Amino acid sequence: MELFSMDFSTLFTIENLIAIVIGTLYGLLIGALPGLGATIGIALILPFTYAMSPLGAILLLVAVYQGAEYGGSISSIVLGVPGTPAATATVIDGSVMAKKGYPGKALGYSLTGSYIGGLVGALVLMTLTIPLSTVAIKFGDPEFFLLGILGLVCVAGLSSSDIPKSIISVLLGLLLGMVGLDGFTGSQRFTFGSLSLLDGVSMIALLVGMFAVSEVLFTLGDLNKRYVTESKNLKTKLTWKEIKMVAKEMIRGSIIGSFVGVLPGLGAGPASWFAYTEAKRASKNPETFGKGEPNGIAAPEAANNGAVGGALVPLLTLGIPGSPATAVILGAFLIQGIQPGPKVFETHPDLVYGIFWGFLVATIAMYYLGKYTTSLWARMLTMPNYALTPIILIIALIGVYASNMNIFDVWVAIVAGVVAYFMKKLDFSLPAFILAFILGPIIETSLRRSLSLSDGSFSIFFTRGYSIVILILILFLLGAMIFQKRNPKGKSKDTEIPNL
Amino acid sequence: MSYKKGTNVMLLLITLVSAIFLYQSFSLKTLTTNQPIGPDFFPKVISILLIITCIISFITTLKKTEDRKVELEKFKFVIYTVVAAIVFVMCWQFLGLFYVCSFIFLFALLYLYNNNGSKFKKILTSLGISLVVILFVYAVFGKLLNVLF
Amino acid sequence: MGKKCSILVITFLLLATVLVACSSSTKTNENSNQSGGEKNTSDYPNRPITFVVPFSAGGSGDIMTREVAKLAEKEFGQTIIVENKEGGSGAIALNYALSKPADGYTILNHSSTLPLTMASGEIPFEAKDIQPVATMVSNYQVLAVPKDSPFITFQDFVEYAKNNPGKLNVVSSQTYGTTHIFSLKIMEEADINFNYIAYDGGSEALTRILGGNGDAITSSGEVVQQQVESGDLRLLGVSSAERLPTHPDVPTFKELGITSIDDELIWRAYFVRPGTPEEIVEKITEVLRKVSETPEFKEYAKNTNQDIYFKTGEELTEVFNNYYEDGKELFESIKK
The missing domain is CATH 3.40.190.150 (Bordetella uptake gene, domain 1)
Incomplete structure (x- = not known):
């Protein structure tokens, strides 16, 4: 097997190892800063790779990517501020568990989940690259439309007890997702003459506003509280028993993440939500979700790190970036004079297999470096609320600005925060809103393209193999939900997510 | 705040927003070459659905007999914080002195929230924390990430 | 306690001075920006x-x-x-x-x-x-088809489009982008009509054409270069003024009679x-x-x-x- 026949001495050079360590540490930091994520982190460090060897350069960026996807969960858990869509699902249970006084445990679940996710992603990348990319490429617009619908059905499974209100949340998210230039006709939709709205409402501004700013306003009720009083609760160590408890969902999340990550355009955000809803659906005690359930942290975290390996699949085999972060990595390849794509396995086999193995090494590095650095972040929770709250607020606003260098986004975050404060108080569902906002454009554009392809006929959704598979999945989920509703025993399962 | 009243106000606001979106989507093109549905189709469908669900939710809220009080803890602080944030971002946007503005903003909030100890001690701790945080911001965002504020 | 306090006060004072100094220096900078624009063009550039x-x-x-x-x-x-x-x-x-x-x-x-x-x-x-x-x-632009496509030449493509107006799906990137103009010019001069389906970028369009979700692709040369080399895509025409040294057998659009596409880059x-x-x-x-x-x-x-x-x-x-x-x-x- 070619995978093992590579010359490992080219991988374990000082330069490559330093690249992996620096990349991971930097990724952890960038990920942990609210508003900044893998994409921005990779873009910012890109110029430093120009002078490096191709393998070292790519490994540095891949390590940043892996580290940042895990790092995102640090601010989600410790501060309740999701920096990226991929880390939003982690907020639900992660920040609750941290605020119960166990930030170390919460970070431990997220780190272990990320590690397993990263490993599964790496294995998928190493063994299934070619077959996966041939499947992924068959996914056309009809499939993306149905996957979007599948996502919305998942949200319905998440939502609160007040059904009209969760439907309103979904519709509102879809509506807001339509602001901006319409990609097909160039019409400006609902931009109200603002240039900053031409590309739509900034997702990061909305995320930080809805989760961080509103959370800050919530904590004002309890300013003298200190979340963590015992420093032993800062340790990220998990016992075997604890790991075994979340093992199943971690594996499941990793697999979901790796496969969704392969599909260009979907990526880590939806993947982590799919994993979260699946973990909740499969759980024997779904009512514990939203109250600090370990599976609610481990599953989405496994998924978003699994998606990293997945996103590298179409990049390496087809030269097609599966996510914004891999688009920047593609740039790094080009600068090195290498075009990833169908021929790269023949022209640069040592590089490709070096990336495969190096990616595995980077994942292991992320686990160990993460283990020793993250409890530093958790330490923030030993501060009393009156000091912690203003710090969270200002870092969140600065993060929003830094993500796009546009002060308009900071205003969006403040408005979103105030609106979300009242929405939360009145039991509207913020996760449903956010996921609909993310999926809305995917659903709309792929529907319009599908109908364009089929000359307006809806049969395009029923006549394609993969479409039918996804349709059956949607019907299955809908059926399961209706069955749960009808079943009196399942009624207690319909608990709402507190404070979300 | 009454839960029912709050819900109704919120529903009214959402209905208003969707009405604006609906109104605006009538000025969008309906058909373009080679495209069975235009840019107006989705906004129209969604805003109409939104208005309908708002009405349904309005009715179900009315039907509910029991009402409860929604706790708005320390609402005064919420208002202070939002106003302070607005003033901060305005200063930042129009005066441009980012580090000075954020230092003052942070200091003001820290001082306002803290009700432990003497006035002097409060000022000192607030100053100290603000200093550390702003230096952190300067080092990480300003220097390491080259963000121009 | 007293010692701690005084240290804090001193650090604060120091910081305040630094901040004031910084802010005033940026201010003077800004002033010089505005006035510096009109005069002294000879010493340009004298600042970043x-x-x-x-x-x-x-x-x-x-x-x-x-x-x-x-x-x-x-x-x-x-x-x-x-x-x-x-x-x-x-x-x-x-x-x-x-x-x-x-x-x-x-x-x-x-x-x-x-x-x-x-x-x-x-x-x-x-x-x-x-x-x-x-x-x-x-970068030049191209019209390309998958390797199993029945169209061997641009004429095949035009002929099919003439007999089946609006049936061909051509994937591409962006509405109102360079490739859109390019596609519109092909339609206008060859007097044909096909579905122009816009994606968010060239690589997304490339995925669709490779997956069999489209009949042809219009894009910049760099987007399809790898797939053309590997034989997954076949070029029907290029937009440059001269034939490409790398693909001398592919005609330019000018040769194909689409005269408005002459060095459409x-x-x-x-x-x-x-x-x-x-x-x-x-x-x-x-x-x-x-x-x-x-x-x-x-x-x-x-x-x-x-x-x-x-x-x-x-x-x-x-x-x-x-x-x-x-x-x-x-x-x-x-x-x-």
């Missing part, structure tokens, strides 16, 4: 220059600008700051660059898409709002605000010319599958205006 990129960091425009900035720093003898102002189809960056004084210290990067988005009315700016300085690189260029003093524009042009001739820049262009394309002055203004006028005319015709 900003390159504004309308795309996110890591995009192709950004990568080129960072390469140019690195090389131009030596020529200018000044630091160059690259600022990313993405969003609004380039309107945010454009608006930002136009809000700065016309003194040559703010240089905007954009591509051939700029005149087209202006022409389509997507962004509220017109051709007269910006002054092109120089283009740096270009995608290019990347630099712009300044109109009203910038003549000498300064000349200085920038000279620096960019030198950059385009360096071996490092040639290496960059080769690695990214682009060609050096240095056009300035009236020649460039004409190219820019042609794109703008073509866009106006063609987009008007499909908007009806």
Whole structure:
């Protein structure tokens, strides 16, 4: 097997190892800063790779990517501020568990989940690259439309007890997702003459506003509280028993993440939500979700790190970036004079297999470096609320600005925060809103393209193999939900997510 | 705040927003070459659905007999914080002195929230924390990430 | 306690002084910016220059600008700051660059898409709002089909389209982009009609064509280059004026009778605000010319599958205006 026949001495050079360590540490930091994520982190460090060897350069960026996807969960858990869509699902249970006084445990679940996710992603990348990319490429617009619908059905499974209100949340998210230039006709939709709205409402501004700013306003009720009083609760160590408890969902999340990550355009955000809803659906005690359930942290975290390996699949085999972060990595390849794509396995086999193995090494590095650095972040929770709250607020606003260098986004975050404060108080569902906002454009554009392809006929959704598979999945989920509703025993399962 | 009243106000606001979106989507093109549905189709469908669900939710809220009080803890602080944030971002946007503005903003909030100890001690701790945080911001965002504020 | 307090007070005082000093120095800087623009054009540049990129960091425009900035720093003898102002189809960056004084210290990067988005009315700016300085690189465009497609030549494609109007699905990137104009010109001159299906970028369109979700693709040469080499895609025609040295068997569109497609290229260029003093524009042009001739820049262009394309002055203004006028005319015709 070619995978093992590579010359490992080219991988374990000082330069490559330093690249992996620096990349991971930097990724952890960038990920942990609210508003900044893998994409921005990779873009910012890109110029430093120009002078490096191709393998070292790519490994540095891949390590940043892996580290940042895990790092995102640090601010989600410790501060309740999701920096990226991929880390939003982690907020639900992660920040609750941290605020119960166990930030170390919460970070431990997220780190272990990320590690397993990263490993599964790496294995998928190493063994299934070619077959996966041939499947992924068959996914056309009809499939993306149905996957979007599948996502919305998942949200319905998440939502609160007040059904009209969760439907309103979904519709509102879809509506807001339509602001901006319409990609097909160039019409400006609902931009109200603002240039900053031409590309739509900034997702990061909305995320930080809805989760961080509103959370800050919530904590004002309890300013003298200190979340963590015992420093032993800062340790990220998990016992075997604890790991075994979340093992199943971690594996499941990793697999979901790796496969969704392969599909260009979907990526880590939806993947982590799919994993979260699946973990909740499969759980024997779904009512514990939203109250600090370990599976609610481990599953989405496994998924978003699994998606990293997945996103590298179409990049390496087809030269097609599966996510914004891999688009920047593609740039790094080009600068090195290498075009990833169908021929790269023949022209640069040592590089490709070096990336495969190096990616595995980077994942292991992320686990160990993460283990020793993250409890530093958790330490923030030993501060009393009156000091912690203003710090969270200002870092969140600065993060929003830094993500796009546009002060308009900071205003969006403040408005979103105030609106979300009242929405939360009145039991509207913020996760449903956010996921609909993310999926809305995917659903709309792929529907319009599908109908364009089929000359307006809806049969395009029923006549394609993969479409039918996804349709059956949607019907299955809908059926399961209706069955749960009808079943009196399942009624207690319909608990709402507190404070979300 | 009454839960029912709050819900109704919120529903009214959402209905208003969707009405604006609906109104605006009538000025969008309906058909373009080679495209069975235009840019107006989705906004129209969604805003109409939104208005309908708002009405349904309005009715179900009315039907509910029991009402409860929604706790708005320390609402005064919420208002202070939002106003302070607005003033901060305005200063930042129009005066441009980012580090000075954020230092003052942070200091003001820290001082306002803290009700432990003497006035002097409060000022000192607030100053100290603000200093550390702003230096952190300067080092990480300003220097390491080259963000121009 | 007392000691701690005094330390805190001293640090604070120190910091306050530093902050005040910093803020006042930036203020004086700003003042000099405004006045410095009009006079003293001879000592340009005497302070750092900003390159504004309308795309996110890591995009192709950004990568080129960072390469140019690195090389131009030596020529200018000044630091160059690259600022990313993405969003609004380039309107945010454009608006930002136009809000700065016309003194040559703010240089905007954009591509051939700029005149087209202006022409389509997507962004509220017109051709007269910006002054092109120089283009740096270009890329030809292609019409390609999958390897198992029944179309061997462009004539096969046209014939099928004539017999089945509106049946062919051609995937591409962006509405009102360079490839859209290119596709519209093919339709107009060959007198055919196909479905132009726009994706968010060339690579997304490429995925669809490789997955069998489309009949043909129009894109820049760099997007499909790998697949053409590996044989997964077949070129039917290229937009350059001459046949490509790498694919001498593929005809140009001019040869195929589509005369309006003559050197229809995608290019990347630099712009300044109109009203910038003549000498300064000349200085920038000279620096960019030198950059385009360096071996490092040639290496960059080769690695990214682009060609050096240095056009300035009236020649460039004409190219820019042609794109703008073509866009106006063609987009008007499909908007009806």
